[in-house]
Amino acid sequence: MSLSYAVASKARDYFQLMKFNLTFMVVFSCAWGYLLVPEVEFGLLKVLLLFAGGLLVSGSANTINQVLEKNTDKLMARTASRPLPAGRLSEREAALVAVLTGAGGIAIMGLCFNWLSAVLSLVSLILYGFVYTPWKKWNSLAVLVGAIPGAMPPLIGWAAGANHLGEGGWALFAIQFLWQFPHFWAIAWIAHQDYTRAGFKLLPAAGGPNKMTALQAVTYALLLIPAGIVPYLLKITGSISAIIAILAGIFFLYRAIMLYRKCDVPSARKLMFGSYIYLTIVQLALLADKA
Ligand code: HEM
Numbered sequence: 502m503s504l505s506y507a508v509a510s511k512a513r514d515y516f517q518l519m520k521f522n523l524t525f526m527v528v529f530s531c532a533w534g535y536l537l538v539p540e541v542e543f544g545l546l547k548v549l550l551l552f553a554g555g556l557l558v559s560g561s562a563n564t565i566n567q568v569l570e571k572n573t574d575k576l577m578a579r580t581a582s583r584p585l586p587a588g589r590l591s592e593r594e595a596a597l598v599a600v601l602t603g604a605g606g607i608a609i610m611g612l613c614f615n616w617l618s619a620v621l622s623l624v625s626l627i628l629y630g631f632v633y634t635p636w637k638k639w640n641s642l643a644v645l646v647g648a649i650p651g652a653m654p655p656l657i658g659w660a661a662g663a664n665h666l667g668e669g670g671w672a673l674f675a676i677q678f679l680w681q682f683p684h685f686w687a688i689a690w691i692a693h694q695d696y697t698r699a700g701f702k703l704l705p706a707a708g709g710p711n712k713m714t715a716l717q718a719v720t721y722a723l724l725l726i727p728a729g730i731v732p733y734l735l736k737i738t739g740s741i742s743a744i745i746a747i748l749a750g751i752f753f754l755y756r757a758i759m760l761y762r763k764c765d766v767p768s769a770r771k772l773m774f775g776s777y778i779y780l781t782i783v784q785l786a787l788l789a790d791k792a
């Protein structure tokens with residue numbers, strides 16, 4: 502095996518270990534919270550430091566998740582080729598990576614921003630790695646628990662910029678919190694057989710892809726529409742982005758309603774892609790329209 506091949510395959514394993522795409526969106530949402538703080542002005546160095554800190558903390562949390570889920574990840578087609586279940590990486594190496602990246606990320610948050618954001622980062626890492634992850638094996642309430650660390654990145658960003666938890670930070674937390682339910686239930690609907698094989702019951706209505714599950718996705722998508730305009734009501738952002746958030750919310754709600762009407766995998770897939778589209782558009786629009 503050539504050296505360059507070995508380096509490339511190691512890099513690929515580390516990218517999978519930190520769930521790079523998910524982590525990127527998590528970190529972007531953290532920068533979103535930071536940049537929307539009224540007194541914060543854009544500074545490239547600060548934003549890069551925030552990306553580095555967030556990438557390391559989220560990377561660590563996802564590594565802990567994969568160390569703890571090595572055996573169930575082996576049972577699902579979606580996850581079987583990850584570096585730990587596939588045997589390309591030892592648990593020891595992954596645990597070392599988790600400790601080093603977690604400590605490095607929290608240190609960056611504490612030293613370059615403030616200790617409030619560092620403590621919140623540690624809390625979200627613990628909630629995701631050590632509360633949500635084991636909870637998944639018990640029941641679907643795990644998703645409610647996982648949605649807390651999932652929504653914390655914008656709040657951490659807000660804390661990094663303001664050094665306190667203002668109502669603006671909580672408004673952004675609320676948007677990302679509500680968004681996660683249709684996001685994840687669409688994924689769990691698509692991968693239902695995979696999850697069943699591994700013994701997970703993560704859909705809300707008796708663990709199944711049925712009308713009650715879809716109705717709950719519709720409910721959260723509906724709640725997301727008023728939540729999307731709270732930053733405008735708090736005068737953090739302007740009216741144009743509030744209109745965009747309402748339109749994006751209607752689009753997301755429509756996709757959830759279509760899942761309720763059709764109850765099939767193609768509709769769930771549309772809702773899943775709709776979730777990425779919704780969050781990206783709303784975050785960019787609010788950022789561009791800061792008051
Ligand atoms: C309760 C909270 C959440 C749960 C249970 C959840 C679950 C999942 C799962 C299982 C996947 C994998 C889908 C696959 O294997 O193809 C996924 C993908 C993804 N999630 Fe989430 N998620 C949550 C919150 C979030 C948050 C807060 C973000 C970012 C702001 C996010 C962004 C993403 C992205 C970008 C992907 C695509 C990853 C890829 O294609 O590689 N998720 N989510």
Ligand SMILES: CC(C)=CCC/C(C)=C/CC/C(C)=C/COP(=O)(O)OP(=O)(O)O
Nearest residue numbers: 558559562566622625626629647650651654
């Ligand atoms: C700032 C910070 C520490 C953030 C960490 C929180 C974080 C990564 C939240 C993502 C939300 C989440 C519950 C993902 C699903 O994992 P899963 O185990 O259901 O996914 P899987 O089955 O693909 O492993």
